[in-house]
Amino acid sequence: MAAEAGANRVGIKISPEMNYNSITDAAPQETYAYLVDQLRGWGLAYLHVALFGAKFDYHALLRPRFEGAYLIGGGLTQDSAEGVLYEGKADATVFGSAFLANPDLPERFRVGAALNAADRNTFFAPPTAKGYIDYPALAVAEAA
């Protein structure tokens, strides 16, 4: 990908200890430290580390190993994401399900609007529009 598009247009996402689909790793700290060490010098645009309940502080382990932008995601709210940025723990924060359920998520954050709740039942359902492009956006007057 980097050869085709330029490394500065390519990022990588990792999710240490994410056990979805029965993924296991006997030594995730060693695995991910090694992986990120191997990325050094590639000039990638970003490293995105998504954590879903891991007890270990992977950000302390991984961020110093990477020279590009460091992104944190996984279970964030507007408040917790702002806390991450305020404390300088990441260069940017990442939202998944909230963005899926709120096509205008940044605008909702900006105006303090309520969020549509994501419907987990449609996350991995057969690909149809339902749960992907049918969540309502804010009315124009509300967003103004």
Ligand SMILES: Cc1cc2nc3c(=O)[nH]c(=O)nc-3n(C[C@H](O)[C@H](O)[C@H](O)COP(=O)(O)O)c2cc1C
């Ligand atoms: C419908 C859906 C599908 C996803 N598929 C993948 C995937 O294939 N690979 C992956 O690394 N993460 C996947 N994710 C996780 C997101 O990339 C992101 O890490 C996560 O949603 C962030 O946490 P949050 O939803 O709490 O903001 C998916 C998330 C959703 C909601």
